[in-house]
Amino acid sequence: MAEYRHLATPHPHWGNYPNNLPPNTRILKLTRDRLPITPQPGLEIEEFNVPARDGYPIRVRSYRQSPVSSTSALPLLIWFHGGGFVTGGLETDDVSCRAIAAAFPLVVLNVEYRLAPEHPFPVGFEDSLDVVRWAASPNTQPTLHTDLSKGFILGGTSAGANFTAGIAHLLVQDTATDPETNSNELSHPTPVVTGILFLAGTICHEDARPPAYQDRLLSIDEITESAGLTKEVIRFLAEKYEAPPSDARRSPLLFESHAGLTLRAAVYACGWDPRRDETLLLEELLRGEGVQTKKFVYSGLPHGFWMTCPDLDESKQWEKDFLEGVSFLLEG
Template sequence: MAEYRHYATPHPEWVDFPNNLPPGTKPSLGMTRDHDPIIPQEGLDIYEINVPVRDNKSITLRIYRQTAHNDALPLFLYMHGGGYVTGGLETDDVTCRAIALEVPVLVASVEYRLAPEHKFPVGFEDSFDVVRWAASPEGQTTLNTDLSRGFILGGTSAGANFTAGISHLARDEGLIPGITGIVFLAGSFCHPDVRPKKYLDRILSVDEIDDAPGLTRKSIDYFAGTLLSDNAFHSILIMQQDYMALPQQTSDCPLFSSIPMPV
C-alpha cells in the first residue's frame, strides 16, 4: 500500500492561496440539487433522456456528444459527487463538457436519487440500473454507442464510491458488454468506523486532517448517517475479497483532504 502521509502538510503558499483570490473568483463546489435548463455550447450536442429503473421510476441522464461525431462512440457513464445528499446534473456539468469536447466519447451524467429522502441503496441501485440499461441493445441504440470501443464508468466522491461497488457487481453477474475502465475522482471507499484492522496504521487522513477545506470528519459522519437506513456500513474493502478481473482503473485524490485514500 502506497504511503501518502507526507501530503498532509501543504506548502505554505497553498495554505494562503484561497485567501488572496480576486473578488468573485473564489472557487465553489457547486453542491446544489438544481436541475437547470441546458446551456448550449458550440461543438457539443447536449440533451437529456429518461431511463427506467427497478421501482418503476425513471432517472434522467444528461448526454454530451461532440457535434462532429455522428458515429457510434465509446461511453463514459458519470456519477456526480455530493455526499449522497446533494449535487446533481449541474454539479459536474463543466467537467462533463470538458471531457466530451476533448475526447471522442459520449458522456452520460446520471441524476441518481439522493438521501435522506431515498436512503441507501436507492441511489446506488439507480446508478447500477442505468449501467445495465446502457449495456443493453436498447441502451446502445438509444445512445448511439459502441461499447466494444470502450465502456467506462466513473464518478466523483459519492459517485466514485458507487463506481467501485458497481464494478464488482457488474463483474460478478457477468455484465455483457463488460466495463472496460473505471475512474475514481476524490473517492471515499471506507467509512472511518469500519476500517479493516490491518489498515488502521495506514488509513489516517480522516483522523489527522480534520480541518480540510470542504470536508471534515464531522461532514463524513453526517453524510454516512444521512445515507444509511441502518447501522450496517458497506465498505468495498470489507465486503469484497476478490479484486480479480476488475477493469483497469485510474484514481485522482485531493492531497489535503480527510477523505480516506484508496488501497
C-alpha cells in the same frame, strides 16, 4: 498510509481557508440544481429519463460531439457526481462532462441519481447501477450509438467515486440480480468495464475497516479539519445517507475480490483530504490485480478543490490531468 502524511501540509492558497485565497477567487457551492441546457457549439447535449427498478424516472444528461454520425458507434463514459450522497446534481460536473465530450469522440452520460435524506441508502446507488445496466444493454446501445467494445468507462468524484467502485464490483459478480427479471443471472452479460475514473473517493466506512488495512487508512482519522471536508461533515452526511458501514455497496473494500474490475484506472488523490488514503489504496489494489493505472496526487490540496475554486492555477492543472486520465483510459 504513513508515507503520505507529508501531503497533508496545506497549500498556501488553502491554509486558513478561505482567507488565503487570491482576491476575487470564485468559490462554488454544491447544489441540487437542474438548469436548462446551455447549448455549446460542437456538442449535442440532451436529457432523457431511464426507469429505475421501482419505476422512478432517473434523469440523465448526455453529451457527444456534433454532428452525430448514425454509422459510427462510440465508446461510453458514465459519470456519477459528488456531494456526499445528499447534494449535487447534473450541474455539479456539467463543465467536466462537456470538456470530455469536446476532447474525445465518445458518449458521456451524467446521472442525476436520487439523494438522501429523502432517499437514503441504497436508492442512489441502485439508481446509478440501473443506469449502467440500461446503458450496457444490447438493446440500448444502438439508441445511444455506442459500442462498449471500443470503451466502457465508469467514473465519479467523492460519493460518485464510491458508486463507481461498488458498481464495478457488482458487475463482475456472477450472482448479480437482473433488475428486469429479478433472477440470479443477468439475461445479458454486462460488457467488461475498460476504464475507471476514481476521484477523491471512499472505499470503506471508517467503522468497517478490515484489520489488514488499519495501518493503510490513516487520513480519515488524522485529517479532521480540512477546507471543504471535516470529520463533522463526514459524520453528518453519513447520518443522512444511513448506509450500514459493513455493507459492501457502501464499503467496496469489503468485497472478497478486487479482480476483474477494469483494464485501466485513472486515480486522483488530494493530499489534504480525509479520503486520501482510501483513494491511494484503491490504486494499489487495482495495480496488484494487474490493472494499468495512472495516479495523480495533489499535495496540500483539499477534497474536490477543483470544484470549489475552479479558476485557481491548481484547478486548471487538474483539468489538464483529468483529460489526460480519460485519454489514458481510451488507449486500452
